Amino acid sequence: MSRGRYAPSPTGPLHLGNARTALLAWLAARAGGGSFVLRVEDLDGPRVLPGQEARILDELRWLGLDWDEGPDVGGPCGPYRQSERRARYGAALARLRAAGHIYPCFCSRAEIAAASRAPHGIGDEGPRYPGACRGLGASEIAARSARRPPSWRLRVPDGPVPFVDGVHGTCEFDVAAEVGDFVVARADGVPAYQLAVVVDDAAMAIEEVVRGDDLLPSTARQLLLYRALGLAAPRFTHVPLVTGEDGARLAKRHGAVSLGELRQRGADPRAVAGLLASLSGLGSGGPVRPRELVSGFAMTAVPVRAVALRQEVLEGLVR
Numbered sequence: 001m002s003r004g005r006y007a008p009s010p011t012g013p014l015h016l017g018n019a020r021t022a023l024l025a026w027l028a029a030r031a032g033g034g035s036f037v038l039r040v041e042d043l044d045g046p047r048v049l050p051g052q053e054a055r056i057l058d059e060l061r062w063l064g065l066d067w068d069e070g071p072d073v074g075g076p077c078g079p080y081r082q083s084e085r086r087a088r089y090g091a092a093l094a095r096l097r098a099a100g101h102i103y104p105c106f107c108s109r110a111e112i113a114a115a116s117r118a119p120h121g122i123g124d125e126g127p128r129y130p131g132a133c134r135g136l137g138a139s140e141i142a143a144r145s146a147r148r149p150p151s152w153r154l155r156v157p158d159g160p161v162p163f164v165d166g167v168h169g170t171c172e173f174d175v176a177a178e179v180g181d182f183v184v185a186r187a188d189g190v191p192a193y194q195l196a197v198v199v200d201d202a203a204m205a206i207e208e209v210v211r212g213d214d215l216l217p218s219t220a221r222q223l224l225l226y227r228a229l230g231l232a233a234p235r236f237t238h239v240p241l242v243t244g245e246d247g248a249r250l251a252k253r254h255g256a257v258s259l260g261e262l263r264q265r266g267a268d269p270r271a272v273a274g275l276l277a278s279l280s281g282l283g284s285g286g287p288v289r290p291r292e293l294v295s296g297f298a299m300t301a302v303p304v305r306a307v308a309l310r311q312e313v314l315e316g317l318v319r
């Protein structure tokens with residue numbers, strides 16, 4: 001069995017790269033005889049677009065995907081919207097705090113940037129956190145807390161974090177050296193993506209996480225959180241991104257790259273699925289329904305490098 005999930009954010013349109021990740025996550029679960037969960041990652045409140053969740057779900061169904069559990073169909077591991085799961089993240093934070101795995105940090109962004117002599121970092125976390133608040137005493141914490149609410153950071157152990165990825169093979173990231181103690185809850189109380197995704201994937205009993213390889217570097221941080229929370233980690237499979245012909249990340253300037261626009265312009269969902277499959281080393285490139293790809297599906301067919309979408313192929317979808 002291979003229980004899987006797809007977790008879109010309703011902050012923008014579902015483009016072909018997202019749809020291809022969703023298709024591969026769905027195929028991995030279905031080919032393994034497992035169930036499939038749809039979870040909406042809507043913690044970033046100000047960026048959530050009204051009506052976007054419903055559009056994304058509708059477009060995934062149009063493409064030919066289905067799910068056994070999700071915000072629209074319910075299920076035993078709900079709720080399936082992160083905005084409705086805040087109490088669970090709070091409980092996880094309380095456990096981490098009680099076990100001494102996290103500590104309050106009072107630094108501003110500017111202070112961290114100034115203190116970091118080699119501001120390389122992994123990117124999404126900014127410069128490496130130098131650990132300024134790691135050793136604060138109880139009285140200092142009380143005094144600073146009275147002035148401003150802290151963010152919370154995980155005490156990251158030294159040394160590399162190895163893991164085996166379904167596409168990339170053996171990987172390792174040295175979180176302590178590259179990121180440092182990272183934020184698990186912001187000062188305004190919003191849990192960090194890393195924490196929410198770990199709490200949810202564990203609570204939803206996900207066995208294999210299939211997602212875009214822009215998230216490959218965050219996997220090590222998540223593994224540290226699984227360890228700190230005493231939870232079993234799933235398998236991870238990071239699929240390469242789909243780019244435009246110019247090698248840049250798919251964007252509006254490449255044409256009709258969102259599922260919504262393709263659908264509106266009369267594209268055949270089977271042609272779209274066929275294209276997504278062919279970008280993944282599956283099928284012949286001709287029109288296909290996702291369910292026809294289940295038997296014989298192997299993640300090993302998926303190329304390790306980013307794949308470029310040829311302009312004429314994209315234009316052919318709406319001709």
Ligand SMILES: [Zn+2]
Pocket residue numbers: 104105106107131132133134
């Ligand atoms: Zn600090």
